Amino acid sequence: MTVRVRFHGRGGQGAKTASRILGNAAFNDGYFTQDFPIYGAERRGAPVTAFTRFSREEITERGFIFSPDISAVMDDSLIADTLANPFSGLRRGGVAVVNTTKAKGSVVPGRDDVKSVCLDLTGQALKTLGKPVLSAGIAAAVARISGINKEALLTAVVDELKDIGLSAEMVQKNVGFAAAIYGELSPLELKTEELDAREELVPLAVVVSEGGIEAVTQAGNSAIRHTGNWRTFRPNIDYEKCTDCMMCYAYCPESAMAVGPDGRVKIDYDNCKGCMICMVECPLKAISQTLEGGA
Numbered sequence: 001m002t003v004r005v006r007f008h009g010r011g012g013q014g015a016k017t018a019s020r021i022l023g024n025a026a027f028n029d030g031y032f033t034q035d036f037p038i039y040g041a042e043r044r045g046a047p048v049t050a051f052t053r054f055s056r057e058e059i060t061e062r063g064f065i066f067s068p069d070i071s072a073v074m075d076d077s078l079i080a081d082t083l084a085n086p087f088s089g090l091r092r093g094g095v096a097v098v099n100t101t102k103a104k105g106s107v108v109p110g111r112d113d114v115k116s117v118c119l120d121l122t123g124q125a126l127k128t129l130g131k132p133v134l135s136a137g138i139a140a141a142v143a144r145i146s147g148i149n150k151e152a153l154l155t156a157v158v159d160e161l162k163d164i165g166l167s168a169e170m171v172q173k174n175v176g177f178a179a180a181i182y183g184e185l186s187p188l189e190l191k192t193e194e195l196d197a198r199e200e201l202v203p204l205a206v207v208v209s210e211g212g213i214e215a216v217t218q219a220g221n222s223a224i225r226h227t228g229n230w231r232t233f234r235p236n237i238d239y240e241k242c243t244d245c246m247m248c249y250a251y252c253p254e255s256a257m258a259v260g261p262d263g264r265v266k267i268d269y270d271n272c273k274g275c276m277i278c279m280v281e282c283p284l285k286a287i288s289q290t291l292e293g294g295a
Contacts, residue, residue, distance in 0.1 A: 002055040003146050003190060004065045007138065008086035009074035010230055012044040014135025017160060018072070019050035021139035021178075022148075024156035026054035029149045034059055045230030045273040047084045054146075069094045069192045072142050074121070074134050076100035077229055077293065079107065090114055091192035097141050099134060102293070115188060117145065119181065122232070122291065128177045129170070132232060136161070140178035144185040153178060227254060231274030233289040235267060241286035248278035248287060 005022060009015030016037040023035030037050040051065045067089040076098055078084040087096060092113045099121040100107065107116045121137040136157050143153045157178045161171045237248075242265070249257040249265055256272035257265055267278075279287040 001190070002053055002057075002059055002061065003070065004068045005052040005070045005072060005142055005146075006065045006068040006086075007050040007052070007072045007074065008078050008084060009048050009050075009134070009138075010044075010078075010232060011046045011048050012133070013048075013074045013232070014133050014138075015048045015050045015074060017135035017164065018074070018139040018142075019052045021135060021153075021156045021160045022052045022142055023054065024160055025139065025143050025148050025153040026052070028152035028155050031055060031148075032057065032059050038064065043230075043273070044275055045227065045232070047078060047081065047230070049084075052142075067091055067194045069190050070097060070142055070145065071095075072097040072138050074099050074138055075232060076103065076107070077231075079109075081229055083225070087111065087114075089195060091194055093190065093192040095145055095188055095190070097138065097145065099138065117141065117185065117188075119184070121181070124180065125177060128180070129173050136174040136178040137181045140181040141185060144182045145188045146190065147187040150179070150182055153182060226270045227256075227273040228268075228270045231269075231272060231292050233274045233276060234269070234292050235272065235274065235276060235278050236288050236290060237265065237267065238286045238288065239264065241284050243284060243286075245283065247281050247283060251277050251281045253277060 007015045007018050019035040019037060023033040026033045031054040033054045035052040037048065053059055053061065069091055071087055071090045073079065073086045078086050087108050090096065090108065095115045095117060096108050097117045098107050100118050101120045103118045106112065107118060108114050119141060121134045122132045125132050125134055125137060140153055154175055157175050158171055161174055244264060246265065253275065254271055254273055256268045258268055260266040276289055279289055
């Protein structure tokens with residue numbers, strides 16, 4: 001059986017590295033493997049997808065994974081994102097692995113034919129690593145669920161994180177992170193069936209100019225993206241400390257700082273992606289951060 005895993009995360013959380021760790025771990029455990037990412041907007045906080053396949057037999061499939069056996073979601077805000085759509089095509093009998101503190105029971109809307117595994121990976125990463133980088137943890141969760149050997153996993157964590165230049169201390173912290181998550185779970189039997197194929201076509205009006213260049217004129221053929229749903233951490237201004245020096249306004253790379261009618265800086269949360277540059281640059285430390293959606 002070929003196990004197909006699709007990782008959904010945000011830029012900076014480590015989705016690509018997670019797919020590589022899992023692929024390397026499966027290879028160490030004697031599987032044939034593939035792993036590769038796909039990028040949209042290459043910015044921190046932007047939705048990112050990565051894929052891993054592994055099998056005891058040679059893999060003849062190529063291309064993106066549209067029907068995963070396991071969908072690994074590194075940020076639960078992606079569940080409500082209709083463009084990210086992390087559970088699209090998840091096979092019957094498959095598993096949804098979700099980084100969340102809120103979910104209980106099934107986290108896949110309208111699907112009672114899949115299993116759910118919910119973990120607070122962000123909380124564990126902050127305690128262990130001091131930053132919300134989840135690659136080792138989410139790879140460990142998928143490895144354990146799919147029955148990959150622990151030593152094969154930990155060797156892969158070391159090899160992959162050394163390869164991207166992490167310090168020996170940080171590599172060992174990630175090994176501890178992966179081992180802790182691996183120890184919390186048990187293997188799950190994967191007996192999956194592909195969903196019925198659905199084909200949705202949207203007719204578009206096309207005009208061909210005299211030069212032979214085609215232009216799509218149909219209204220509403222692309223989606224407005226508010227980058228506020230890219231956010232993992234939310235900046236908060238303490239107006240008792242704030243002196244309106246406008247440093248946050250000047251440094252914000254997304255123009256998500258505005259001046260309100262009262263002359264004070266306001267955060268446009270629809271488009272603030274939570275990069276926290278404003279917090280770093282604030283000379284009076286009047287800006288703090290909280291985990292988005294946290295208690």
